[in-house]
Amino acid sequence: MNPVVTGVGFITPIGNDRASVERSLREGLHGIERVEFLGNPDLPVKVAGTVKGFQVESPRWRDWAWPSGFDIPKDVVRGLAPHGVYAICAIEQALAQAGLRHAAVSGDPATGLYCASAGSAMLLHHNVALMRAARGARGNPLGVVSSISGTLNFNLGAHYGITGAVCGFVSACASSSHALGYAVDDIRLGRLTRAIVVGAEELNADSLLPFAHMRALSCQADPRLASRPFDVGRDGFVGAGGSVALIVETPASASARGAAALAEVSGWGQAADGYSIAASHPEGAGLRLAMERALADAALGPADIDYVSAHATSTPVGDAAEALAIERVFGARGLRPPVGATKGLTGHTLSVSGVMQAGFCVLSLEGGFMPGNPHLRAAAPECAGLELPRATAARAPRRILSNSSGFGGSNVCHVLSTPGTFPG
């Protein structure tokens, strides 16, 4: 028995609700803008995938604002990091779509919460600076819970009254893919019937600029040229913020409530590179094994996959490794499924990446389309073996393989399917 997705919520650079995200994916509309960090126009980082409609730049929660329609009480918001605000707005959408009220999840021992975020470097720095200024004598009582990694699970677990399981994942850009994978396992094992899976990241100087010093970021100033997965001219990723939440549950739990199954999570797999702290294995060895394991877990073969949602972040090394891994899994069997890299539109939301792609896959399966690579000009020679359509195809995929990779060589893949197409 595989779990199904019954609700999705989006706070992303390409839209803050399902309808606008779907439109952006169908029409290839990006959410990348010119930015200036720390008032320094000389920084090489010129663009980012910004979240619109929020004011969370300040380290002081009293300065924050979010779209009307999301009610976040004061005693909740002051324990949050900026990305926690995004997360609540995403979860509220997902719960509403799934037809779940707070009372249905609060205190329910069959509902678990699976979170992914890197914490808030901005709040950690701010709070530690205040403490040091007071020579250790005083600090923000909510400094720990609002800033360290784990801030999402602490806050959301309490806010939603989650009693089944509350956990967090820190495998960098594979974090939310791990969150979804382990949620699926707990449901398959019968430990829980329902999971809220959420990833969230804020976008500010403290969250993003450290990646510039690793030379991982694009230095392009043109938003259409900066995030170009698989392109010969790609020069790094474009940082982005946001949150995506999924409600995942047993088909029985969904149908008991009359909730529509939007997609099935048919399988997942993971494997690691064992190679570098940050760089991908040059041949994508871990990612290849993770894809093969996800397919095996779903009892499918490569020929059953209609579309690959690539992790591709637009870095020279990472995209090449993923292209090779995809070629080994598919090309070696004479298969060339279309491959789409949505980070060309959103930028890279770091730990949110996996669950964001899963959310996009749900829209693709439901709406019958396959996002392309609208910013691709010329595929790099090492990526040329892939089928990389520019435009979104108005064809319905039935099964999608969605990839993610993180620092330390973590690789996680999911198979998402149209409900009812799974053979078992």
Add this chain to the structure above:
Amino acid sequence: MADPLTERLKQLIVETLHLEGIAPADIPDDEPLVGGGLSLDSIDALELVVRLEKEFGIKIASSEEARRALASVKALAAYIRERSDPPRPGP
């Protein structure tokens, strides 16, 4: 005549805590600041203490002392006057 210190304190409370829909003049002189009509709690009180220490160069050393200082705007003004160096003129 209004006491300039209590006026300043009311303004500071509204500013520091971003009290929406509350004007400085709406804050009564004699009511408890924490747990009263302003719906402030101990975490708000701590933010206020940090700001007061900065603004008036005083030290509110313990939470018991903070509770005493924040008993009301009037009590807070008296607390600051006692500890200011040089002493602040009375109302």
